[in-house]
Amino acid sequence: MKFTLSWLKDHLETESSLEEILYALTDLGLEVEGVENPTERLSAFTIGYVNSAEKHPDADKLRVCQVQTDEGELQIICGAPNAREGITVVVAKPGTYVPGIDTTIGVGKIRGVESYGMMCSEREMEMSDEHDGIIELPSGEVGQSFTDWLAENDPSKVDTVIEIAITPNRPDALGVRGIARDLAARGLGTLKPRDTDPIKGTFPCPINVTIDAPDACPVFYGRVIRGVKNGPSPQWLQDALKAIGLRPISTLVDITNFFTYDRNRPLHVFDADKVHGNLRVHLSEGGEKILALDDKEYTLDDGMCVISDDNGVESLGGVMGGAASGCTEDTTNVFVEAAFFDPIRTAFTGRKLKINSDARYRFERGIDPEWTPVGIEHATRMILDLCGGEASDVVVAGEMPDHSRAYKLDTDRVQSLVGMEIPDATQRETLKKLGFVMDGDMASVPSWRPDVQGEADLVEEVARIASLTKLEGRPMTRVQPGIPKPVLTPMQRREQIARRTIAALGYNECVTYSFIDQASAALFDGGTDATRLENPISSDLSHMRPALLPGLLQAAARNQARGYADMALFEVGPAFHGGEPQEQHHLATGLLIGHTGPKDVHGARRAVDVYDVKADVEAVLNAIGAPAKAQILRGANDWWHPGRHGKICLGPKKVLAVFGEIHPKILKAMDVKGPAMGFTIWPAEIPFPKNATATRPALAMRDLQAVERDFAFVVDADVEALTLVNAAAGSDKALIENVRVFDEFIGGALGEGRKSLAITVRMQPVDKTLTDEEIEAVSSKIVEKVTKATGGTLRG
């Protein structure tokens, strides 16, 4: 909402400075977003008089002028065609900043002749686009400040323009008067009356109005003014509208725009000669067409509030008028409409037709219904004043909607809710100044405040006018005395530990968008309509992500394109398996690409592989308390390399994590140079210990020395090491502490499809040292078990 300081002062009698007004506005909740103050920009310019002007000795188009200024006579070289002796001009002396040419004037030589300043055009001072010559003033004293002269002779040129942000609850502040009322309530002056007497009609209104949709338009006032002379509006009105960024059109239209901004009272003017028969307010049936005042044709849905004559739809009620019945320069008979349109219906119509008009903006927030009949009188007065003519009786359809309501002012509530002490009398006085009518403790809400809907709103009004800036902080007591209790849930803590463990393993945490393109989502079992956005911001972000890998792979591709080949990225966050609130799950995913590091002198560099991510995933699972003994199964989703991945499971259905190499086809589709290794952990799948306690189990340390024995078995190449290890470990659970694979050898002399796996078995005696015979016995059992489980043989 834009307005000028002088417009505000039409409504507000005030001695306050601009600074005080700006501060109060923001503090009242009418946040100042911008101030244009031309006096600041033009303050250094002064008025001068050209004593003489002679042709420059070395330039035909330049003149050497002697200009009388407050600093005596200055020589100024000027190229303007109208620079001549005897005119009053605006001078920028050396040191003055000239905004239109973004230059600070200095003393200089122009073609060899010294110049001590500049005489300015309007464009050079950013007052207008006028640049045919320098300004010639009809009056003005030498040395007088130019802004003072403007204030006296052309005040609109130095009017301060203020722009404020309007929150949706304050339709009343969409009129200058509402803003003035707030300032008056704050104590920055008094509201001027600005009333007008009703104008008695001299003939019956020739156009009648009926309302078929009282919900959409409860009340409608209209009248014809005949014999008007339309045309450009007077300068003051044009200036007022231009200052706030509106384009003057014609007197009749400018008057409607004036009241839109002056009183938050949108009006519409029909050319009465183009209205066929009477007007009817009704809901559209769907399919009607209208060419609106923005020169666009709209096809209507059903249920929109429209105004029709015998020809059909002429206007979209509360949104925009139609071109066919609109006023032009030639209009001589005008029908003025002041109606009250329902906010919800107006919003619906505007949204459907995508029309953002000043009228819609105001009606959907709520105008003052009581000012409907007053508004038409004000508009009539101004039309008669500016366009002449003769007014008919007012035609009224419908009834004023009942907006009366009152709420109890509980003066203690302000203290309890806000924590500010405001005397009872001040509270009542505040509400009265805002237009509330007090009856005992009951406050009747003024008709221009549709937002006030309860006692809490009264508290807000009182606090707002009193100024929340004065609020003093007050300590809040602890929920309970003593040391604060932990607040994180076990799952939140688990996620935090997972995140920091992964980072400690060398991964860089990413936060990628929750939405992703359909093609990438589809590669990871997503991208269906269930997770599709109705209105994505771009086609790259059209679907909720089904997993974190696609976003990380895209991040990897971007980094590779920047020349970074080695990376470890991870993300902890949500993925979506459907479009309902509960269809969201949390994941931690890591992605490892390239080499373990750059080329180095130690020869330590190697390509990353599956066992890197396996180590990482095991470290994270361990950190978040997953059971040490888990199965490793295959058969995870097909974005993994079919032979190079494993699911870490507790039973076939309980998958805690997956690790492996990403399928080359996925990498190709996502333009990532591989190979790439990844892992995903489902933190919620990891069971919490049943009886959580910080106590550790007792440590059983044996004094007897452990014995290690190595075995090598030749098995089929597809026998998994874990099968062999488990068989060996199971041969004497009490004695065998652990079994480790330390060598794998495939093919060679062993023959096609065969491999050798070597293990170290560590035996820990409990109560006495093992004899050779006992060791031998266990060893035989190990060989027997492994042979049985794997079909392999002990390597000789």
Add this chain to the structure above:
Amino acid sequence: MDGLDALRAKVMDAISGASDEAALEDVRVSTVGKKGEVSLKMREMGKMSPEERQEAGPALNALKNEVNSALAAKKEALADAALNERLQSEWLDVTLPARTRPMGTIHPISQVWEEVTAIFADLGFSVAEGPQIETDWYNFDALNIPGHHPARAEMDTFYMKRAEGDNRPPNVLRTHTSPVQIRSMEALGAPLRIICPGRVYRADYDQTHTPMFHQIEGLAIDKDISMANLKWVLEEFFSIFFGIEGIKTRFRASHFPFTEPSAEVDVQCSWVDGQLRIGEGDGWMEILGSGMVHPKVLQAANVDPYEYQGFAFGMGIDRIAMLKYGIPDLRAFFDSDLRWLRHYGFAALDQPAIHAGLSRT
């Protein structure tokens, strides 16, 4: 016993002249070895008279000890010399680069998330989370934003697609973390103190907006909580968060459908040479929206508005991260550029804690 002095001199010369361990061993054998000169002299004591023995015994013993000490000292000296020689040959160019060790990082959003959590935990706020795809009831209606409210249109809401024939209102991507307020009050009732951090979504993309960003919501409900408490809580929060004692805030009247009264909160700041400094000077910068929870919101969440009242506030995690750590561009938060992640990221062990100081400098 004149001979002893001569012997001593001879032996000491031999020891100091030994050039390696083998030569030293020869000296040892020829002096204190079984048949060495000193040993032989001690054996001769058996033939002496008690008087002679009394004189010669201590002298010989002293000589023997002296020789043994000298041998040991020389042995160590020789070993040291040999070691030194070896070490000299083992010179390495220690300016060669070390083996690389990967350094992971924590994203600033996670870091600030934990910082905020640490502060509010101390004030007794627990952490509540909720779904990011929300029903329009939780995202709007329950927060006193009915279907026709202009605020709905101003939120740039993302809608989920509804299947053909499914006439329920479309689900939305939550536009704020406020639905978690409702879900938490429904589940836990009052009194209640929670913060709700998380991703939120608005259809907006330009220099200062991304379609996804992060918010943290605060909610305190009890019988006597006021806006003055909110001001205190926020000033405490900002002081600890930015690490500057006594940061001031300014409350300005505003409007949000879900609070009444509502206030925009500015934090004290100054601009020095184009650089923003929080917590000093007499400038103000808007940092969050807040207010007293609207009675209709309490009602929607089954909390009796005649018994309970409280405050709510919401601020951008990304935004306060940018302010605190001087990160210029919001869009870069979500780009995963390795250079950015390494520069603005945090060490894995750099876990925020109030007792240790919230953040390293």
